[in-house]
Amino acid sequence: MSDVLLETRNLVIKFGGVTAADNVSLKIHAGHNLAIIGPNGAGKTTFLNICTGWIKPSQGQVLFEGEDITPLPPRKIVQRGVARAFQIPQLFTEHTALENLLIAVSARDHLRNPLMDMHAIPERDEMLHLLDMVGCADAADTVVVELAEGQRKLIDVAVALALKPKLLLLDEPTSGVASSEKHAIMEILIGALKEADVTSVFVEHDMGIVDRYADEVAVWNSGDVQLRGTPAEILEHPDVIRDVIGEGV
């Protein structure tokens, strides 16, 4: 088994009477695409929020490459190599797609020269290549607010990849996208992740996507990991069919 990139130990968090993380212990190995599935309210997004420092667990630890990152704010965790793409793309809507990436790379490389034109930075070609990798080269000069949801999703991932992360956490990368486009988008995403050599964890509801693109699947229920295995093992498990996929689907 490859190296452990991120590890959670006994994470606990409650929102009122709801236990969103109930003693979650999980290891994420480098080089894998791990899919997280489970019914709504199972705690999948909460898990991503804890791993990226957005919310703090009441108990437990998150370790990244062996370092305890539990108390760190999101920006410090990002600086260590954990990036995130969101269910609702988090972009700078008044900027173009290319500018979003240029801003990201400016943050990554700590570009602080007040007289340097952002459009003239040496990393511009690298960002144009990244846009090409996610299939959005045509959208480079289009203001984000004018783009379709599918393109925004891809650019959101490209922004995260611009940071050259070691681990990318994707929250429902194909939600809000037309069914006919889901596989095309995932094909592009997985291709980009491979080219960038990034380990990924993605929350997903579409079992077709999980079956095709995940190396491993973790099943969430009631705030904890109920099962873990290969897509073939998990998607045919009777508990998963009953609680997640649904009988007769």
Add this chain to the structure above:
Amino acid sequence: MTTTTEQSKVNARMKNPLFLLWIIGILAIAAVPFAMPSLQLLVSFAMAKGLGVLGVTVLLRAGQVSFGHALYFGISAYAGAFLMASMPGTDFVIVMIAGTLGAVLAGLLVGLFVVRYRGIFFGMLNLAFSMIFWSILEKFYHYTGGADGIRLPRPTVLGNTLDHVQFELVLFYTAMVLMVALGWFTTRWFASPIGQLFQTIKTNETRLEYLGVSPRRALLSGYLLSAALCGVGGVMMGMAQGVVTPEYVWWVRSAEMVFIAVLGGAGSVQGAFLGALIYEFVRTYASVYAGDIWQMILGGFLLIIILFAPGGLIAILNSLFNRGSGKGGTGK
């Protein structure tokens, strides 16, 4: 390759009618002391105020409105006045630097606190700090001169003692050079990576945090720039008027800066100066010819701008000049 691209950019700019209009405008201002000497002081005031408005404009780019930025206008003027009072004969350049540093230092102290807040809380906290300073200026009469303020005697200029007319001329051209230089710098700063990071506060702080950047630190960088710009304007104004009073930090001054920024074109560098120039003219002549209703005239003027040209005066100019080429104008 790069040189060719840069050259083509310069050529394109030179052919832009709006750019040529700015050049003509600056040349026209430069001619004021000789062509229309009666307007010299008014234009000096407008340029000094324009620098303060530019400070407010910087924050508008991040979607934040400060209702207390006259604080930095006043602090720099008082810093210059205190310096002159304690060390008579201090040079003009030293007074400028001391005033600006005073504003930046105050901007750092206040900024570290207010950058935690956004929107109305940000605006009102700035107002609160400016009013606290106003109270200090009013109440500590023995140090500040109270409502009467402090006189700011004429400093030497690079070691030379100038008469009234010569000094006003130096002030005028210094203000003009600073207007051009700081306007250019702010434009470049907006286009730079650090300026772009600052401006993303307006649209998505969550993503900014997930880029590994502290939104508070990003806002603080712009806040310090805005305080410095207000500081430069304030100390210029203090020397131009020869006296600084608590009225410099009074809330009406802060509101006036926001008013001018919106009038000129919220977020526009050129708009800050154009707005300040027109505001000073309207204010001066409306108060002469329209007595007590000049505020109503200004209010009506702003109402028309907001209703019919929300991009401000600069957007009107942009649309006029870009109509031929089919380009729109945002004033930015």
